[in-house]
Amino acid sequence: MENDQITTAPSRLRAGFVGAGFMAEVHSRAARAAGAKIAGIASSSAASAARAKDRLGIEQAYASFQDLVEDETIDVIHVCTPNATHPTLTEAALAAGKHVVCEKPLATNVQDAAHLVELAATAGTVATVPFVYRFHPMVREARERIASGQTGRISTIQGSYLQDWLLSRDDDNWRVDAAVGGPSRAFADIGSHLCDLIEFVSGDRITRVGALSRTLFSGRANHKDVQTEDLVVAVFATENGTVGNLLVSQVAPGRKNRLLIEIAGSESTVQFDQEAPETLWLGKRVGSQLLVRDPDALSPEAARLSVLPAGHPQGYQDAFNAFVADTYSAIDGDIRDGLPTFRDGLRAAVLTESIIESSKCDEWVDVPHVKELEGVQ
Template sequence: MSDFAKIRAAVIGTGFIGTVHVQALRRLGVDVRGVLGSSPERGRERARAMSVARAYDSLEDLLADKSVDVVHVTTPNHAHYPQVKSILAAGKHVICEKPLAMTSAESAEMVDLAKASGKIAAVCYNIRFYPLNQQAHGMVMAGDLGDIRFVTGHYHQDWLAKPSDWNWRLESEMGGALRSVGDIGTHWVDLTSFVTGLKATSVFAELTTFLPERQKPLGPVETFTSGTGETETVHIDTDDAAMILIRYENGARAVMSTSQVNMGRKNSLQWDIAGANASAAWDSETPDHLFIGHRDAPNQTLMRDFTLMNGPGIAAATLPPGHVEGFADSFFNFFRAVYADVIAGGRQQGSTWATFEDGHYEMQFCDAVVKSASESRWVDLSEI
């Protein structure tokens, strides 16, 4: 039996991303003890579909299961704060989907609770664990790019581009004040912060809602699917898209955009990082290629290959060269790193998974974006 097989997990949330968590945990060899759905009936239905032995009736039921070591939170954003508080109070490790909370006030308290608990507390910013993002992080830390000057990029999707497209993320009471920024933009913010080692000090943002009215289905709708049947017209108060200017602590600058209404962009996260010595760029839709740009030498495209990568890149890779590592693999790589620290008894030096402190930074960023868009001015994160 592997060390991973000795750890027992439970997953809260049985939708699209909860299923991804269960599948990645099983690949790792972790014992998934049970799942908790949005209702007991839903939980039992999804447990059967995923061949999970147990469906819990409630959070209290799950937390009373002394066999569970780690709890994964994959519920809508508004549930993260109360659920994580209960999980930590029960003495269990926790992996929470992003964004960590609804506000930075909530996330600040969650940071304190995690520290006091002594338990592993991770935020699911899985995109760090595409191997070439680890490679780029290693290159920056080694000084290959030189001092970072300018960062550009986007995270664009099209799954909410029509008035008939619907998901709980559209409703601010469930997803928070920000949608495109909170749901996918925080991935970009976290990833570029991880690769560059830089934190934003101030932001200037504009938020846009192109579809102020949508047709909400009267029945349930799964993520990335369209509803059918009867609908009602509802007002939308969350952002379809955003443009954000960023100032970093070292004087570097960034320009980012987010959108969930860009036709044809299914799941496109791109970053381009310019340093004093070289530049690098990566695109989630071609994840096994890393562009490396030079002024006085030919540009390069590095393919994910164990014989060509640096230490961080090699450590994150699991498949042979030419076998593309994608979305599901990033969760496997992420969980492998977190669960190794669970086994070790705490976060180890050199670990690169996102902590609750990282999740809190992303929430400060989001709150600053809301304030900037509302007041049409630069907002320092220190104001939050």
């Protein structure tokens, strides 16, 4: 079946993982689905790596990341550790000639992200960041409808990404700590996904932002001086003159992972809701419709990512599997449309710093273009 190529890599890559938390579980499942050998894992300690080896069914636990990166049999390394560690680990992996999948944010500042982009280009290896919501089939359908002109001239964009896992003062996590998670939390963590999806689907770039942020709890269970934000609201303008707004919150009761984008054009509106990923709402002045995922009725890229027949729901892990499969295909020389690279990770860092700056100075901020940052160290 043609769609088999989405979930099976052309060759038997040997994948290594650093980090032993939830994202390592997601990455390892995706790597296994893509046909890789789940070869090794390193973590914060040898004991942590050993536990993860058994839990995730990985071939070998390494005493340290250095041991993992020096193993010449490892082809690709997945970096699934706290944010502040990403640049050091990724740089070491690139220096060792490894292909790299680095969790977002790629780095907690633009300078480090730009440096990693340059290192990856010099190494000539595949280097990707899991902006995996791009890999929902109905996201690709929305993108194609806008690119082909079916929606008409775009006038407005609305977006939100809402969660409630940090709703209470008693809720806590390492991401709350700016020294570990970076100076931005809610926006860097989930707002980066939202903006990536807005730009990917619309084919446009955010050029100006006006933002406000709020930290509801100055202290949490294990962190007494919280400096990172719980929510961000922003208005923006794009390169093509579109205007929009976005809301990002990790303190929205009842919202578990509600990422929604709505793009309005002169002919129709397209709306995608990540918590209902099998559908795309097409708004029209007369005769709005709910388009349900059906490979036989979708654009080629949307159909390619539809690995299950209509009526058999696909979700987050399927999207992650497709991202890793496309990463591994790129390693084998087959670069497919929409693969998010380190340059997309740099773009997220640029947007994050622009949002932080706007919120602090209470003014509009111009968002630099990534091309202006090439070679920054």
